[in-house]
Amino acid sequence: MNRRSLLKGGLLAGIGLPFLDLKEVIANPVGKGKKAKNIIMMVSDGMSTGTLNMADLYANRAWGQGSKWLGLYRENKAVRALMDTASASSMVTDSAAASSSWGGGMRVPNGSLNVGAKGEKPQPILQKFKEQGKKVGCVTTVPITHATPAGFCVNIDDRDGQAIIAKMYLDLRFDVMIGGGSKYFGAKRKDGTIIPDYLAKGFQVAENKKEMLALDKSKPVLGLFAEDGLPYEVDRKHDQRLMDAVPSLAEMAMTAISLMKEHKEGFVLQVEGGKVDWAAHSNDVSGLIFDQLAFDEAVGKVIEFAEQDGETLVIITTDHGNANPGLFYADEADKKFDSLQNFKHSNTWLLAQLNQSLSEQKIKELIYEHQGIAMSSADVNSLMVHFKDIVPGALYNESNLPFYEYGRLMGKYTDVQWAGMNHTGDYVELTMFGPGSEKLKPFIKNYEIHNLMLEAAEMPQHFIHKI
Structure with a gap:
């Protein structure tokens, strides 16, 4: 018997698989050929490839093990592709058009949510799945009315109409909608709070982590844990008050799954790490990496559920790159990158503590205390x-903080540098695990995900005009 025969007949027979080649065993995804009862789509919004890489590097150096996402590649557990992220109006998409490509199955102009260039209004995918009897929902670290969750849910020609979207959600009566954005539901609305309308329609409303963990499966859920976006993870982790009050993305995702997983028709859930994008716009290295790691923690929990369940398709991706950060070569690149392990707060949090009335020494002390950087006087x-x-009106910079300058200066101390402060037209990572993942081609366009989800669930597919 030669060595190859020994492997086939001996080792594999010993684990009950006498007739399969080893490479066939490794390459066989969980649930291949089965119908996907559940679908979980996970989106790290605005994640450039460098962001994914740096989170993995950080995890390896800080904890001795890589990220959960790249672990799927290392262990050959998932199917991987590149995805073109263009919109109908540009090679460089915004989050609204990107999510609409998945949610509506067609490309729409930037700024629009499932409204095409000619006024087309395809039915969003969560509405389709809801009509088929599944439970549906969204989880995010930014307002639940923001572009990425809304792209799975509604048709509206202006993504900025978040107060309108909040009312639209009430009529749609989705099962679990949790994240930030209370200002679009509560007393800060121009027309007054609509929370009583949600309660009157049978919703449970949670406003902190304790209330979220006490939710039950009997009623639909609205969870609002911040006025706007949730805190950056690096800030949450170093503030016990925030840790007690605000759930992590992984906690929100697993709560949503626990509320829907026993439904006999299954569920469809979108999970978004939305503040990865905000950090990239701000050139905020600690905000970026720690929120990407929080997203990765959620990936690990979701994959663990999907492995045990066997009927869940997990899709992991981003809607577009942003700012293209990366670790650049220098004599002390390792040491400087490792200094991120000393950060207790994001650039956004730190800059909000500073003003021109503070002495140079006081500013040095604040930076060292909260980010471990001994910044020079110059x-x-x-x-x-x-x-x-500062130019007023910069995206996600209502306080007019000097993000660009601070991100540039931080590059000297961390060797993490940035290509810009906005979205990019890069092709992005797309990963699938579970039933239906075997249908993924090595390169796809973003709108093709819509039909991949429908096909995996054995539902009628959407006709797509080729773009």
Whole structure:
């Protein structure tokens, strides 16, 4: 008997698989050929490839093991592809058009949620699954009315109509909608709070982690844990008050699954790490990496559920790149990158503590205390000069903080540098695990995911005009 025959007849026979080649065993995804009863689509919004890489590098160096996402590649557990992320109006998409490509099955102009260039209004995919008897929901670290969750849910020609979207959700009566954005539901609305309307329609409303963990399966759920976006994970982790009050993305995702998993027709859930995108827009290295790691924690929990369940398709991706950060070569690149392990707060949190009335020494002390960086006098002075140079109206910068300058300066101390402060047209990572994943081609366009989900669930597919 030769060595290959021994492997086939001996080793594999010993585990009850006498007739399969080893490579066939490894390459066989969980649930291949089965119908997907459940679908979980996980989106790290605005995740450039460098973000995924740096989170894995951080995890390896800080904890001695890589990220859960790349672990799927290392262990050959999932199917991997590249995805083109363009919108109908640009090679560089925004989150609304990107999510609409998945939710509606067609490309729409930037800024639109499932409204095409000619006024087309395809039915969003969560409405389709709800009509088929499944439970449906969304989880996010930004407002639940924001572009990525809304792209799975509604048709509206302006993504900024979040107060309108909040009312639309009430009529749609989805099963689990949890994240931030209470200002679009509560007393800060121009027309007054609509929370009583949700309660009158039978919703449970949770406003903190304790209330979320006490929810039951008997009624639909609205969870609102921040006025706008949730805190950055690095800030939440270093503030016990926030840890007690605000759930992590993994906790929100697993709560949503627990509320829907026993439904006989199954469920469909979108999970978004939305503040990865906000951190990239801000060139905020600690905000970026720690929120990507929080997303990765959720990936690990979801994959663990899917492995045990055997009927769940998990899709992991991003809607577009943003700012293209990366770890660049320098004599002390390892040491500088490892300094991120000393960060207790995001750039956003830290800059909000600073103003030009503070002394140079006080600013140095604050930076060292909260980020472990011994910043030079020249760099502190450069930072304070640039507090005067802020352009009002920058995306996710309502406080007009000097994100660009601070991100540039931080590059000296961490060797993480940025290509810009906005979305990119890069092709992005797409990963699938579970029943239906075997249908993924090595390269797809974003709108093809819509039919992949429908096909995996054995539902009628959407006709797509080729773009």
